[in-house]
Amino acid sequence: MLSPTLRLPRPDQVLDRRSTLSTVDADEAQKTIEDLFCAHRLTPLDPGGRVDLTLRSATTASVGVHLLDYGADVRISPRALENFFLVQMPLQGRATMDCGNETIKSDARLATLPPIDRDFSMVWEAGTPQLILYASLPAMEEAARRLFGAELAAGLRLGHSLDLKSPSGQALLRAAFELHDALNSADSAAAPYALKLLEEAVLQRWLLAVPNNVSLALGQWDGGQATTAAGSGTNTASSAATARLVKRFTELLERHSAEDVMVSELAEALGVPLRTLQAAVSAETGSTPMALLRxxxxxxxxxxxxxxxxxxxxxxxxxxxxxxxxxxxxxxxxxxxxxxxxxxxxxx
Incomplete structure (x- = not known):
């Protein structure tokens, strides 16, 4: 049975248990977002120069979820992000991002990912609240190293748009919603192990949902259609070798079942990239390493x-x-x- 298509939440549902920061002063709005993200120039496009900022945030050491709405037509001109990545998803309305010769018009189906290596400019129309995912550059590069089994000779670079209705876009949304719910919980804070699992899922699915210089160089980019590693482009081992790898993985799971283990750690212990392990488990069981760990x-x-x-x-x-x-x-x-x-x- 196909899973129902995930839809973006209403703005009032995003981090609704978190405090809301609001301001109608454009200079204060710019300073607030600079403190959260990076230096930029905020230009209200309304003749009266007004904004009506709404901001809610929840973060861990490596990732974060934010609701950001300027409440007016604005132009945002940041410097290159340099040390973090974003996925910007309009919950409604429209926005445009210009970087170099590329112009991306985003809405509730198409998200934008600002570049980290060049300056860019965005126009958010009034009535365009955005759900924003954040990931630090070191965390994303470590996730890429484990996922693809490749050292990064140059800095990690990601594509600048993401189809949220694609299979891998849906997988990222699913992981993001689980992270959101944990960070937004009215209960006590999630245990460190639970948060590590959620962070790992978000980072891996982010890397699988967007073309990047590592997956492209290894021939492992599938256009965002796959949610597992089937057809990943790695050398196909014999079925016997695949079966042995999966058997060793399940034995490790059983041996460490009482410990706070991560799939990426088990893949490293087996001496294979996570993508290779994903492909083997998919071929042998039709499942995923993460599902077996669950x-x-x-x-x-x-x-x-x-x-x-x-x-x-x-x-x-x-x-x-x-x-x-x-x-x-x-x-x-x-x-x-x-x-x-x-x-x-x-x-x-």
């Missing part, structure tokens, strides 16, 4: 629920210990896997 984490949670006393730990504590940042999603996945809610297992 199953391992659910089994770990079940063991913990069965072994502890109800007054010793809560379902929330165990879910977070096993890398699940969102209690509702954990309960749904647990019920699908075991036919009962985690609270029922804890009480039994």
């Amino acid at each position: 199953t391992s984490r659910l089994l770990r949670a079940r063991r913990m629920l069965q072994e502890c006393e109800p007054n010793e730990q809560s379902v929330t504590m165990i879910a977070q210990d096993c890398g699940f940042a969102h209690l509702g999603r954990f309960a749904q996945a647990y019920y699908a896997a075991f036919g009962e809610l985690p609270s029922a297992t804890l009480r039994s």
